[in-house]
Amino acid sequence: MARKTGSHAEITGPKIREAALHLFAQHGYAAVSMRQIAAEVGVQAGALYAYIDDKQALLFHLLESHMEHLLESWRAESATSEPLARLESFTRFHIRYHLDRPDEVFISYMELRNLSPENFAELEALRRRYEGELERILQEGSAAGLFTIADARVATMGLIAMLTGVSTWFRETGRLGRADIEEIYWEMTRRAVGVA
Amino acid sequence: MARKTGSHAEITGPKIREAALHLFAQHGYAAVSMRQIAAEVGVQAGALYAYIDDKQALLFHLLESHMEHLLESWRAESATSEPLARLESFTRFHIRYHLDRPDEVFISYMELRNLSPENFAELEALRRRYEGELERILQEGSAAGLFTIADARVATMGLIAMLTGVSTWFRETGRLGRADIEEIYWEMTRRAVGVA
């Protein structure tokens, strides 16, 4: 047998990315074999290479499109309002987005070191752009006398780490719902920048 | 040739753990081969098995002793004083400890999923105990009316994520020194729990 009944590039392509995303998140890039990905898709390992150049490119494109989609989504939601409202908007967006995509978030932080140097550099740039969005809010709020922040860059890194961390422990079936989490984290964020 | 000149168990044993720690942190557990570790130590791969049961046990013992040492160190430093001072003490301790051991910290957060279920459970328990130390401070401070916290557990997770995150971006040669970082993070922590 060769071509399978009902086989289509538009179906198999996305399926490969989904399977890879899920498996990479679960076991780690290095621990997942092309044969495992293929099995999840329902094809033989060789078939994957009609869709990807190699394993490395598969990982890179997953991370790249995650970061690009993150940036696009934020820019679509971000309105040009005053700093405090923008900070609240960013905080809630970040939490929501990260809770919605635990696999993408996980591999974006875990698998950076498995990228080739060039791919790593490109992803770093995207990550910095996203961090820059928050940093700019903090700087503008600071300049306007609304926030009291010793260092915008450090505050950015601290807040992003805190907010992103939610995806490592939050469980949909847990004691608190998403709305509760959003509220608590927003309060902590607001206070951290010196707004009572 | 067999036994090498100057070979000693007390030397090779620690060397293996050091090499593994460093390589796991750099490339990830799954991406590092026993032959790579052996090469770093300066022996053949087979020699490692005089010191460890298998690769999995090597990882586990690295993570286990890191967590145990972290707990011991905190308990040695932690005095029974009032909550705000304890919180400050914890904050500064956590930052200092994590900046001092970037490799241990890295693999402790990255390689949990490469542990067998039993080993994972044991490490989770240690991690929870450490988190519990902070959570208790927050609860006591809350009960004493010193802190204003919506949920001690969520605040714990948020603060630990923020504080631990410092080790992902801090560079010894950077713009700010350790003392600066400690100060800024302590201010953010203090504010986050509602202490002006």
Added chain:
DNA sequence: TCTTGAATTGAACGCTCGTTCAATGGAATG
């Protein structure tokens, strides 16, 4: 219905993996 081309198979490539173990040579003891 026939033809063309796209999607997939399955075998094969050369390598590397974690792990075992008999053999061996240096260290330690007396």
Added chain:
DNA sequence: CATTCCATTGAACGAGCGTTCAATTCAAGA
């Protein structure tokens, strides 16, 4: 100096790795 013991070698094991490609079969357009 002889002996014992310990640390290590180096080859070997079977398995799995990422990747390639000729062969094959199904889908789709004429």
